[in-house]
Amino acid sequence: MGNEEETAVYVYAVTREVPEAEAAVAALPGVLGTPVRTVSEGGLTALAGRVPAHLFGEEALKRQLEDLEQLESMARAHNAVVEAVTARTLALPLRLATVYLDEERVREMLRERAEEFRELLGRLEGHLELGVKVYADPQHRPAASEQSGAGERAPAARAAVSPGRAYLQQRRMQRRSREDAYRSAEQAAAAVAAEAELIAVDRVRHRLQQGELAAGPGQNIANDAYLVPVAQAEEFRRRVLAAGEAPGVRVEVTGPWAPYSFATPPPDAAPAPAGEGPAGGAVAGAPGSGER
């Protein structure tokens, strides 16, 4: 690994062995601009490409991923490969930075996990993932008629009172509107989830988004992923957005995504990996559903 010429094999996704998989990535750059190939074994294909080994050891990878720019570029390249494959055939996306020593090890992995892959692919067939995020956003007022009477009178009233009082009055109104926004966002989130579950076959809750990367107004109060039949994706989107319409609430539907959030088996359904040591516990440690 110290040798800069040595390569390792980065794996993006697993599909059934079909000609479409190879065609999808023929001219597509993978992470760090490296080419993407296919590695097949026993009716399954891994979309995989050689990468410089010295950049994917534990320490080097850590440095790469801690640099936001490098992380973004790797994540986008990974996703571009997964999307290109998904456009042609059903694909099981892998987590970022799954790296093997060589192609033979990838084939070994395909052999060992064949049953699990087939089961997952079968479950995901004909479905896609949609993200649904609900925000409490006091500034967001979809309908002007929702303005309260007090809100309408406020500017005139403020002009008549002292600046200090006006300030307090304004603060009070802001607080009330924030509280209203939260309450109504909680209700909207429940309505959205109820509507979503009429169509979706599965749901995974992601952690709430906050901080620098969480762009956009409002406070995120729900960040869920749903597994939805392809044919009902538009209907899902329409109904979820309609269910979440309320003053002070913003609902965002993202995707469609390759089914990243549903690519791990639920913990109880995880087959005991035969012939694997304690390292096999990695699967059980990543539940396919529930809180993350």
Add this chain to the structure above:
Amino acid sequence: MSNGVDLAGFEEETAAPAGRQVALIDLLDRLLTGGAVLTGDLVLSVADVDLVRINLRAVIHSIGPDSPAPW
């Protein structure tokens, strides 16, 4: 297009003209906590080694002691 799902073709009228650029935070939600987890040779998995948990939180999340690390 056998069994394929054209992810970019969804809701074309609102898609950015130059192609859809997904938000990084949504992508990271999926790529760092989703995706099939396999035991690779060089690194067990991003989740296993807590690679990103250590410092990314400083970059991505405004973290307080009561706010657990994102990944």
